[in-house]
Amino acid sequence: QVQLVESGGGLVQAGGSLRLSCAASGRSFSNYAMAWFRQAPGKEREFVAAMSWSGATIYYTPSVKGRFTISRDNAKNTVYLQMNSLKPEDTANYYCAARASGSYVGRSRNEYDYWGRGTQVTVSS
Numbered sequence: 001q002v003q004l005v006e007s008g009g010g011l012v013q014a015g016g017s018l019r020l021s022c023a024a025s026g027r028s029f030s031n032y033a034m035a036w037f038r039q040a041p042g043k044e045r046e047f048v049a050a051m052s053w054s055g056a057t058i059y060y061t062p063s064v065k066g067r068f069t070i071s072r073d074n075a076k077n078t079v080y081l082q083m084n085s086l087k088p089e090d091t092a093n094y095y096c097a098a099r100a101s102g103s104y105v106g107r108s109r110n111e112y113d114y115w116g117r118g119t120q121v122t123v124s125s
Contacts, residue, residue: 002026002114004096009119012086016123020081022096022116030074033099035112036081038092038121045095045109049081053102061107064090086123093118 008020020036035050049060049070058070069082079096097112099105106112 002029002032002098004098004114004116006094006096006116006119009094009121011122011124014086014088014123014125016086017082017084018086018121020083020094020096020119020121022079022081024077024079024098029077029098031100031102033102033105034070034072034079035097035099035106036070036079037095037097037109038090039095039118040092043092047107047109048094050105050107051079052105057103057105059105059107083121086121088123088125091121091123093120 003025005023012018031053033052036048037045038048039045047061051058051070067085072079095118096116098114099112
């Protein structure tokens, strides 16, 4: 079992930056693939970024590529999402997710086993 707790959300102006963190508790964090999803009001939860257990495989959704960076520190059981050049359309609740089969990096919600409760990111224009 893995528990995930996100932090780092907030209100930022367009063009600004935020760094989200997701702290994991439980065993074998380093074996898990990790991902970030987001959900805006009235919309489906969508994939943002994901990383394999080793960091060798990374995927981004096209709208954030070049602006967001996913990383992990297995010694700290934490995964990060550095978000730069934020846009109003990035406004959403951001969720951290973990997948036990850590070498496969999925981009669908149903491919992840554990979820955090989310952290709100609001980007003003």
